Amino acid sequence: MTSRSTKVALTALAAVGATGVSTAVWGIGIERYLFTVRTRDVHVLPPGSQPLRVLHISDAHMAPWQHRKQEWIASLAGLKPDLVINTGDNLGHPRGLEGIRGALSAFRGVPGLYVHGSNDLVAPSPRNPLRYFLGPSSHTPAAAPLDTHALDTFLQDELGWRGLNNSTATFRIGDLRINAFGVDDAHRQWDDIPSLAPEIGKLKKRTDLTLGVTHAPYRRVLDAFVDFGANAILAGHTHGGQVRIPGSSKALVANCDIPLDQARGLSSWSHGGTAAPLNVSAGIGHSIYAPVRFGCRPEASLLTLLPRA
Secondary structure (H helix, E strand, O other): OOOHHHHHHHHHHHHHHHHHHHHHHHHHHOHHHOOEEEEEEEEEEOOOOOOEEEEEEOOOOEOOOOHHHHHHHHHHHHHOOOEEEEOOOOEOOOOHHHHHHHHHHHHOOOOEEEOOOHHHOEOOOOOOHHHHHHOOOOOOOOOOEOOHHHHHHHHHHHOOOEEOOOEEEEEEEOOEEEEEEEOOOHHHOOOOHHHHHHHHHOOOOOOOEEEEEOOOOOHHHHHHHHHOOOOEEEEOOOHHHOEOOOOOOOOOOOOOOOOHHHOOEEEEEEEOOEEEEEEEOOOOOOOOOOOOOEOOOOEEEEEEEEEOO
C-alpha cells in the first residue's frame, strides 16, 4: 500500500513536471513570437530642437523560414522613425540574408546606422546553455563563414545605411547635426578603440547629438564611449538574458560583463564623472539552436529624443 508521504511526493513531482512542460510550451511556442515595441523618451537634444524618433533594432538572428519575424520587423516602418540604429547579429543562418531583405527593405530611404555582431560574419553553432552561467561564451573556430559582403552591400548600397564598425560618421537629419561612432563586435575582441580615438577627434566639433553604437555592451566600450562624448549609447547582444524570472529586474546572464540589471532597457552609464543614457535592446530573435524566450519578449525600441531640460 502506498504511504501518504509517497503520494505527496509523487503529486509534487507531477506538479513540477507539469510546470516544466507548461514553461517550455510558453517559451518555445508562444512568447518568442510576442514581438513588442518598447517606447521611451530620452532628453539629450539641445533646447529648442525638434524630437528625433530613433528605432533601435538588434539581434534578429534571421533564418529564411522565419516569416512572422520578417513581417513584424517590416511593419515597424509604420512607426515612421527618423533614424534606424541596428546593433548587429542580423543573420542566424547561411541563407539569413533572404529574410533580412524581406524584413528591412521597408526602411529603404530612412537614414540608418549599423554595426556587426559575430553572427553577421559566422554562423551560429550548438551550445550548452548552462555554459553561459560560467561567463561570456567563447567562439567556435569551426563556425561556417557567412556572406558579410552581401549583407553590407544590402545595408549600405540598397538601404543607404552607414556602417560604424570601428569607424565614424557625420550627417544631418533635419536641422540636427549628428556625429556617430561605433565598434565591431567587442564580444569577439574585434573592437579597436585605440584606432577609433583619432577618428573621433576628426569629427566636426559643432554638433547637436553624438551617438555611440556597439553590438556587445562591454564595460571597456561603454567607458570609452562616455569619454568620447556620446550623448546616448545603443547596444544589443545580451538578448536581455533571453530567459528571465518573471518580474525580476535582473537578467540571469548577459554574455558580457555589463551589470545584470542593465542587460535590458534604458539606463545610465557613468565613467569619469560623466554619464550618458544607455539603451540595451533585448533583441528580436534567438539562435536557431535555442528557440526560446521566457520572461523576456522579443523587442525593438522606439526612442524619442527630446531637448534637455
